[in-house]
Amino acid sequence: MKTMNLAGIYPPIVTPFLKDDVAHHYLAENVEKLSKSGIKGLIVLGSNGENVYLSEEEKIDVVKTTIQSASKNMLIIVGSGCESTRETIYLTNRMAKMGAHAALIVTPFYYGSKMNDEALIKYYSTVADQVEIPILLYNVPNFTGINLSVEALSALSKHPNIIGIKDSSGNVNQLGQYLNQVNPDFNVLVGTAGALFAALILGCKGGILALANILPKKCVEIFQLIQDDKIKEARELQLRMIPVNHAITAKYGISGLKYAMNLLGYKGGEVRSPLLATKYEEQEKIKEILMGAGIEIT
Amino acid sequence: MKTMNLAGIYPPIVTPFLKDDVAHHYLAENVEKLSKSGIKGLIVLGSNGENVYLSEEEKIDVVKTTIQSASKNMLIIVGSGCESTRETIYLTNRMAKMGAHAALIVTPFYYGSKMNDEALIKYYSTVADQVEIPILLYNVPNFTGINLSVEALSALSKHPNIIGIKDSSGNVNQLGQYLNQVNPDFNVLVGTAGALFAALILGCKGGILALANILPKKCVEIFQLIQDDKIKEARELQLRMIPVNHAITAKYGISGLKYAMNLLGYKGGEVRSPLLATKYEEQEKIKEILMGAGIEIT
Amino acid sequence: MKTMNLAGIYPPIVTPFLKDDVAHHYLAENVEKLSKSGIKGLIVLGSNGENVYLSEEEKIDVVKTTIQSASKNMLIIVGSGCESTRETIYLTNRMAKMGAHAALIVTPFYYGSKMNDEALIKYYSTVADQVEIPILLYNVPNFTGINLSVEALSALSKHPNIIGIKDSSGNVNQLGQYLNQVNPDFNVLVGTAGALFAALILGCKGGILALANILPKKCVEIFQLIQDDKIKEARELQLRMIPVNHAITAKYGISGLKYAMNLLGYKGGEVRSPLLATKYEEQEKIKEILMGAGIEIT
Amino acid sequence: MKTMNLAGIYPPIVTPFLKDDVAHHYLAENVEKLSKSGIKGLIVLGSNGENVYLSEEEKIDVVKTTIQSASKNMLIIVGSGCESTRETIYLTNRMAKMGAHAALIVTPFYYGSKMNDEALIKYYSTVADQVEIPILLYNVPNFTGINLSVEALSALSKHPNIIGIKDSSGNVNQLGQYLNQVNPDFNVLVGTAGALFAALILGCKGGILALANILPKKCVEIFQLIQDDKIKEARELQLRMIPVNHAITAKYGISGLKYAMNLLGYKGGEVRSPLLATKYEEQEKIKEILMGAGIEIT
Numbered sequence A, B, C, D: 001m002k003t004m005n006l007a008g009i010y011p012p013i014v015t016p017f018l019k020d021d022v023a024h025h026y027l028a029e030n031v032e033k034l035s036k037s038g039i040k041g042l043i044v045l046g047s048n049g050e051n052v053y054l055s056e057e058e059k060i061d062v063v064k065t066t067i068q069s070a071s072k073n074m075l076i077i078v079g080s081g082c083e084s085t086r087e088t089i090y091l092t093n094r095m096a097k098m099g100a101h102a103a104l105i106v107t108p109f110y111y112g113s114k115m116n117d118e119a120l121i122k123y124y125s126t127v128a129d130q131v132e133i134p135i136l137l138y139n140v141p142n143f144t145g146i147n148l149s150v151e152a153l154s155a156l157s158k159h160p161n162i163i164g165i166k167d168s169s170g171n172v173n174q175l176g177q178y179l180n181q182v183n184p185d186f187n188v189l190v191g192t193a194g195a196l197f198a199a200l201i202l203g204c205k206g207g208i209l210a211l212a213n214i215l216p217k218k219c220v221e222i223f224q225l226i227q228d229d230k231i232k233e234a235r236e237l238q239l240r241m242i243p244v245n246h247a248i249t250a251k252y253g254i255s256g257l258k259y260a261m262n263l264l265g266y267k268g269g270e271v272r273s274p275l276l277a278t279k280y281e282e283q284e285k286i287k288e289i290l291m292g293a294g295i296e297i298t
Helices: A024-035 A055-067 A086-096 A116-131 A150-156 A172-181 A193-200 A216-227 A231-251 A253-263 A282-292 B025-034 B055-070 B085-098 B116-132 B151-155 B172-181 B195-202 B217-229 B231-251 B253-263 B279-294 C025-037 C056-069 C085-098 C118-128 C150-156 C173-179 C195-202 C218-226 C231-251 C252-261 C280-292 D026-035 D054-067 D085-098 D117-128 D150-156 D173-179 D193-202 D216-227 D231-251 D255-261 D280-292
Strands: A008-010 A041-044 A073-076 A102-106 A135-139 A160-169 A187-188 A206-208 B008-010 B041-044 B073-079 B103-108 B135-139 B160-167 B186-191 B206-208 C008-010 C041-044 C073-076 C102-106 C133-138 C162-167 C187-190 C206-208 D008-010 D041-044 D075-078 D104-108 D137-138 D161-169 D187-190 D206-208
Touching: A008 A216, A024 A041, A024 A055, A024 A160, A024 D085, A024 D173, A041 A055, A041 C280, A055 A073, A055 A086, A055 D041, A086 A102, A086 A116, A086 D041, A116 A150, A116 C150, A116 C231, A150 A172, A160 A172, A172 A193, A172 D041, A172 D193, A172 D231, A187 A193, A187 C150, A193 A206, A193 B041, A193 D173, A193 D193, A193 D231, A206 A216, A216 A231, A231 A253, A231 A282, A231 C041, A231 D193, A253 B085, B008 B041, B008 B103, B025 D280, B041 B055, B041 D117, B055 B073, B055 B085, B055 C252, B103 C118, B135 D104, B151 B172, B160 B172, B160 C187, B172 B186, B172 B195, B172 B206, B172 C231, B186 C025, B195 B217, B195 B231, B195 C231, B206 C118, B217 B253, B217 D187, B231 B253, B231 B279, B231 C173, B231 C195, B253 D173, B253 D231, B279 C073, C008 C218, C025 C041, C025 C056, C056 C073, C056 C085, C085 C102, C118 C150, C118 C252, C150 C173, C162 C173, C173 C187, C187 C195, C187 D075, C187 D216, C195 C218, C195 C231, C206 C218, C218 C231, C218 D150, C231 C252, C231 C280, C231 D206, C252 C280, C252 D187, D008 D041, D008 D117, D008 D216, D026 D041, D026 D054, D041 D054, D041 D085, D054 D075, D054 D085, D085 D117, D117 D137, D117 D150, D150 D173, D173 D193, D187 D193, D193 D216, D216 D231, D231 D255
Parallel strands: A008 A206, A041 A073, A073 A102, A102 A135, A135 A160, A160 A187, A187 A206, B008 B206, B041 B073, B073 B103, B103 B135, B135 B160, B160 B186, B186 B206, C008 C206, C041 C073, C073 C102, C102 C133, C133 C162, C162 C187, C187 C206, D008 D206, D041 D075, D075 D104, D104 D137, D137 D161, D161 D187, D187 D206
Antiparallel strands: none
């Protein structure tokens, strides 16, 4: 199983809502369009997919639409992590049967002080043993308050059904420590576009990037320039993308990302409550940032 | 609706598991026994109930067993908060129909940096408008990373269907600020037994206390002593309870609490994975702490 | 030495500046006036004294003026803690020779991750061994990022030259744990007026309170009411003081405190850079908060 | 003034102690040896120099010994930041007169919640206006709890006497945002060896690295390989250095660094209390980590 090579760029796709329901035609349209942009695959039901706001059946339906709408060459990776071991296994296997190729499993975190190395190693090992598709670990301290230690990653990377990690810590020092601990075929993916260039140069295989929802070709271009040893061009493009990425992640969040999608030919739809829609001033600021980076607004 | 007076002590009851399934006979036995201890009511599906590890149907069944096993005079308050507004409303109303008297709704927190005052006020107002039972806010920064501001509480306390708050911050300064902002009939409950005495003296109406799962009579005694102006006796008992409370919350967590329940005639059962069972040394330490506080082990 | 009883109220006095120099006549005037307000003593060179902005010679001069201006019955406690053990000992002894009665020694914190129990116990023990006046520990996580553990306090409280602790964590649960660990004559003082009432009821000996710089008599009144078992009156006064205390500490900081001093007949003087002076809107808000608490502005 | 180009590698040198006094002969020996290793200059009195444990006169003496012992081509940058604006200016100018070429000024942080953009911009502008040598900002959230915002850096980078920044956040995303905001001749230096390779590739001018106290030639080699576009070799060396760097910074701290210096032909001397000396097991672990990275121990 360990031979799955995830090298490339992945958007963690959004879940567009209309009147508080999943807008499946919007979702389908986005997936079709993204499939043609040079990306390697799609992450469904990640943090940007408002995963925590979806019921189990909605999650299943979102995965179904995504698989149906994606090109056949797209890798479909599902965010099937839940707080409990048993629910994570159940949901992952349900999605495996639907055709998902791999699962991205967030660190459980509600009882944060108890989620030590021992608990996390046991959790991920048990899940990996019992699911029918390979899994990736998902380290996202900003959302979870949990940071997966280098020691835990080192132990887990040896499991035959754990094929990689998405790290969204933005900590390039820790990325280096991770890379030092794993075999060359283990897929270390960076989870924030602001660190993409540095991470790839350092040896990461690719990136799962909110930015790839609106500018997939730019992300793929950074990836390709580095493959082609065009370091200066890659850096220049990375630096130009940083303010855009900041706007649609840390600063304006998912509603900012969805608004930017609308500006760039995708269908963002609405966010689900309690997330708030972008305000007018935020929209103007997002436009300004996009134009400042030389992005043409449709 | 505002006339519901919640003054008293409430255990946030645990969900006992056996072989990873809910052990309903254990749950029933605990509820029956607790009902006779002088408490005012029960919190079902709080953090100590491993709420985040239960499927929707399991939650429903846990509420059902609790309601069936509790004395008729017990107030049943359900932890029906979910991340999305719509699911919170749906689940709360489902439980209202089953006979729950009120709901304790945790601050949504996954997109923590976006859960500002505006978002939280809108969330709670919408929920309160659309559910059929009164609600209490639940502020638990240790688990959620979110602290409900004094300003947000002040605004929300005016809603006719928001009847109180459980505050587990342990910050007595903030409790005072909360108390300053609300009407005398608004139910400010403290969420940690270590602060019970101070909170009650300051004007809180009662407490929702993990400790009340193992020593409900001691908690009720502190409450009653303060009603009777026996301050010194209340303080002495509070100080004696502090190490016990620390052991079964911050230090050894839910598995420590369940082990202590077994020692004291209740049925803790197992925790659900990824929580880990107590280790032998932890069990010995818990025994020692209980005996140090003069608690007789059965 | 252990017989020093610190029961009572202490203002951690400010250092008034004029044109960036210490305004000793202002300082003297404040100290004289405070000495007549019923307080037990004065803290010189605490956090509110802008201790970290003073050179060694300025510190010495501030202590000198304070001792000269205070009534003979005032206990003078100096904030002589530095980052290094040797400088702390040196400065404490220099101030002891000037007539200081005790020293309040903050936890060293720059190398925070290395300031574990072992390091802190060794630090305080060494200092206590080598200084000529008794010392109090000073736990102020908000400023230092360090929280003195219950275990460390327990060990240190047995040292014959360590007579107490000022705890500014505001965590009443931890205060209870501290109280459980120490002998009855060990002076546990609370460091935030927002927790004064609760802390005293719980068994603390007194308080070191920024609020006592502007409203010493109100603080002393809370203290006295509790001595006299007038709990309801004490609580009512505590709740009324909370917004004032919040304004001159967390919200507007030392410049807010100094502005409030000016309004209430004291001489706040200026803050030293990089602290910023209060802005006009902040001044108006402070006035409003004082008046809202029924405080008469001179 | 803006023309000073700081491109290169700098060790933030340690202050060796013997029996609690500065061991100037050790210091001199280290500086002489480091001067021959290809580095661009030396940082005196940084965090690794136990700056906060030195009296003013000791600081002066350490700078004197360093300047006297360094090769003439070494840039001498002094850590002259204090909490107050006036003391920072005074100390910087005193060191300027001694021959320091530039000053590295840490963000003041004791009153952290008040050190907002406005306060920090005013602080640094005032200092830069009044000192006789150019200054660099120093952003080190791990020690200070303060993170210099992109907006503040953008404003400050325009000041003619502010020539750079040392960023120790390890956040490559933020480094990119910084680089986007400044002129090409502004010196953005990375403050942690674990991020050196990524930072240089991204456009940083150099690094101020604890690791350069023990392995200056390795650090210079990474720097040079990148200049020569030998990306793969640079990466390989970076990854090999990461565990060593981790050991002598986050994991074992300054006492670990000093022990490693002893192993590698430098004179670490003792740490000053309250820092604790390395324990035997820590020493064995450090040896093991060095050998694991292929470093020969003398």
